[in-house]
Amino acid sequence: MNPMKKISGGVCAARGFLAGAAACGIKSGQATRDDLALVVSESPCAAAGTFTTNRVKAAPVRVSMEHVKRGRARAVVLNSGNANACTGPQGLEDARSMCDLAAARLDVPASGILVCSTGRIGVPLPVPRIAAGLPGLALSRTGGKAAAAAIMTSDTFAKEFAIDMKTSRGSFRLGGMAKGAGMIDPNMATMLCVLTTDAAISAPALRSALRLAVSESFNRITVDGDMSTNDTVLLLANGLSACAPDPRDFAAALGEVTRALARMIVQDGEGVSRFVEVEVVGARSERDARTAAEAIANSTLVKCAWAGGDPNWGRILDAVGYSGIPMDESKVGIFYDKLAVVTGGVAAKTSFEKLRAVAAKKTFKVTVDLHAGRASYFVWTTDLTEEYVRLNLGE
Amino acid sequence: MNPMKKISGGVCAARGFLAGAAACGIKSGQATRDDLALVVSESPCAAAGTFTTNRVKAAPVRVSMEHVKRGRARAVVLNSGNANACTGPQGLEDARSMCDLAAARLDVPASGILVCSTGRIGVPLPVPRIAAGLPGLALSRTGGKAAAAAIMTSDTFAKEFAIDMKTSRGSFRLGGMAKGAGMIDPNMATMLCVLTTDAAISAPALRSALRLAVSESFNRITVDGDMSTNDTVLLLANGLSACAPDPRDFAAALGEVTRALARMIVQDGEGVSRFVEVEVVGARSERDARTAAEAIANSTLVKCAWAGGDPNWGRILDAVGYSGIPMDESKVGIFYDKLAVVTGGVAAKTSFEKLRAVAAKKTFKVTVDLHAGRASYFVWTTDLTEEYVRLNLGE
Numbered sequence: 064m065n066p067m068k069k070i071s072g073g074v075c076a077a078r079g080f081l082a083g084a085a086a087c088g089i090k091s092g093q094a095t096r097d098d099l100a101l102v103v104s105e106s107p108c109a110a111a112g113t114f115t116t117n118r119v120k121a122a123p124v125r126v127s128m129e130h131v132k133r134g135r136a137r138a139v140v141l142n143s144g145n146a147n148a149c150t151g152p153q154g155l156e157d158a159r160s161m162c163d164l165a166a167a168r169l170d171v172p173a174s175g176i177l178v179c180s181t182g183r184i185g186v187p188l189p190v191p192r193i194a195a196g197l198p199g200l201a202l203s204r205t206g207g208k209a210a211a212a213a214i215m216t217s218d219t220f221a222k223e224f225a226i227d228m229k230t231s232r233g234s235f236r237l238g239g240m241a242k243g244a245g246m247i248d249p250n251m252a253t254m255l256c257v258l259t260t261d262a263a264i265s266a267p268a269l270r271s272a273l274r275l276a277v278s279e280s281f282n283r284i285t286v287d288g289d290m291s292t293n294d295t296v297l298l299l300a301n302g303l304s305a306c307a308p309d310p311r312d313f314a315a316a317l318g319e320v321t322r323a324l325a326r327m328i329v330q331d332g333e334g335v336s337r338f339v340e341v342e343v344v345g346a347r348s349e350r351d352a353r354t355a356a357e358a359i360a361n362s363t364l365v366k367c368a369w370a371g372g373d374p375n376w377g378r379i380l381d382a383v384g385y386s387g388i389p390m391d392e393s394k395v396g397i398f399y400d401k402l403a404v405v406t407g408g409v410a411a412k413t414s415f416e417k418l419r420a421v422a423a424k425k426t427f428k429v430t431v432d433l434h435a436g437r438a439s440y441f442v443w444t445t446d447l448t449e450e451y452v453r454l455n456l457g458e
Numbered sequence: 459m460n461p462m463k464k465i466s467g468g469v470c471a472a473r474g475f476l477a478g479a480a481a482c483g484i485k486s487g488q489a490t491r492d493d494l495a496l497v498v499s500e501s502p503c504a505a506a507g508t509f510t511t512n513r514v515k516a517a518p519v520r521v522s523m524e525h526v527k528r529g530r531a532r533a534v535v536l537n538s539g540n541a542n543a544c545t546g547p548q549g550l551e552d553a554r555s556m557c558d559l560a561a562a563r564l565d566v567p568a569s570g571i572l573v574c575s576t577g578r579i580g581v582p583l584p585v586p587r588i589a590a591g592l593p594g595l596a597l598s599r600t601g602g603k604a605a606a607a608a609i610m611t612s613d614t615f616a617k618e619f620a621i622d623m624k625t626s627r628g629s630f631r632l633g634g635m636a637k638g639a640g641m642i643d644p645n646m647a648t649m650l651c652v653l654t655t656d657a658a659i660s661a662p663a664l665r666s667a668l669r670l671a672v673s674e675s676f677n678r679i680t681v682d683g684d685m686s687t688n689d690t691v692l693l694l695a696n697g698l699s700a701c702a703p704d705p706r707d708f709a710a711a712l713g714e715v716t717r718a719l720a721r722m723i724v725q726d727g728e729g730v731s732r733f734v735e736v737e738v739v740g741a742r743s744e745r746d747a748r749t750a751a752e753a754i755a756n757s758t759l760v761k762c763a764w765a766g767g768d769p770n771w772g773r774i775l776d777a778v779g780y781s782g783i784p785m786d787e788s789k790v791g792i793f794y795d796k797l798a799v800v801t802g803g804v805a806a807k808t809s810f811e812k813l814r815a816v817a818a819k820k821t822f823k824v825t826v827d828l829h830a831g832r833a834s835y836f837v838w839t840t841d842l843t844e845e846y847v848r849l850n851l852g853e
Contacts, residue, residue: 097569118779119776131784146772149771149787149800149803150802151802182775183772184775184776185772255526292775292776367846368848369850377543377578377579377580378579379577380544381543381687384512385512385513385514386514390514392544393546405544405580408546409580410580451762452765452842452847453844455762455763456759456763
């Protein structure tokens, strides 16, 4: 029997977590859709976070980094419609005000509030609108879906995933919500994710588990190679299950949830019509494999070919070549799913029709074997469509 | 009086150079348009070349690198429709056969022939078609335009430029042809360029002048961030002007011609509607300035905004941030032409209408001032349009 079971819900799947959303009109002043979300634990939590490595960090990222350092948190407040990025000292003050407002609403210290923003860059955050909307935000055990919907920007569906995990030390639940769409790149893009669990686990253990899980999920995804100023993944553990799981069990559960949410982000990339796993194997080092995999996944020309359902390999080999890793072209093999398209650096004998059938699918895998060693690395990516360009022509 | 005068023509502008083209049906077997070009000097030339830094090098690149090492050459043979890249040992043999055929046609040693190919990757070069087409290729003093047209792939116009340069040591001419379109990235993309001069200059002097000129022209251009397997710039000097110019005069002339051809390549990028110079100033080092400039110029989101005529700056600042260079966000200034869009890391007071008027132009300049030092670097790039995606959906 599989000890891991998918259950419904997201941030409220674990015991003791409440959530809710409200419409504040953050972007336009017109409160037509929910754009503010709150996730709260009934009791104090151990907390951990990972953040964008962009040198330009949005104000909420800086405030959350500061607050999560203590290893404890009680709630997360999030908004869409405004990224509060590139907003100077006023932006920092505004992010703190957002924490203060949530703290007052919940009657907890502001230092226990983590904050996330996503949306337009460079526009001051309309704090009075948030202040006006917050009292109308109703928290409940069933508010997770509304919270997941409120943080959407160009996402087309709300992203939630949760599991129940049985272990020899008892069972616990872990769930979360995420938003993605554009600006998705390894090392976290405009993506926000809030994870909650009722496992009993210390802040340092939470931190190292989160670091590993993110490196195997959110840091593997790329839609357009642009890394955002606001990326944040937060994990809160309130211990209400009374289960203190073995670290390996917790890592397995966390990996399951973060991978599921990461896949949803890629599948919902702006204008996306294909989900492609790119794996580079037979590399001298994982670093080489990663460099090559990311060069392929971020190649404009490779992505355009996929949009056309073309099992192109010249552009793939070209991208491996300019990635700069040492390679022997004459040894390279390339596969679409299990079908060889390149063997020994030249076109394989596989019929074009068979290859085209793979590239026409919504989901396929491209494997590049460098035959240079035993290291490998994969990323999840997408095609690049005319629709993507249309969606990003400017605001 | 300006000692440098633009004159008509390209590879045949300098004394003693002949050129011509022929239709061989290299791509499809149907000889509907010229796809083979030959450029020849009446007398032996000093020669230099720079080539793609892609680890995957097409067969003609390898053969030309080998031949040009001697510092002497007599002719260049080029084809479009087939890149002869990723074609294994057979590809190398085919590239050598192409040199042999041209050598036989011209009655000169094959080691004096340089060779270039552009077009589809991974398809064997149809050498018999080239052999069949070569005898019909007519060489003349007026064949430069036909040669420039024959090497076009998705280019929309033939690229030629030439000048006459008067110096205290006499006058000489320098001209050239180029092709570009897609796969254009710094360090040379699918771009081919043949330059000819009647200046009297040694191979070592030619080599260092070419290296400098390429670093200031073709290595500054980026359309899609994809670097090709076939990039080649060749320079032949036959000395027939009897002018042995001062190296500074020669560098000035070479810079003028290479910059002009590089600009044409960007202006004719696939689906391009904007030509944008991106300059990063106030950097601690040229390396930092270059890293930031290239991150901006290759950002999918920045380029999409330009396609929409949006004077976007959040995406620009974001790209500088993820480029990884050390920076203080609160000091950054960004300009569209002379208009400030960001001052001190936040939105400037310039009216949106004025900024939009700049971004609506066909050609504008974006300057990013890091206020961190005195180094700078510029690149020439384009927007990213739906038309680009459409053109690259696969073949």
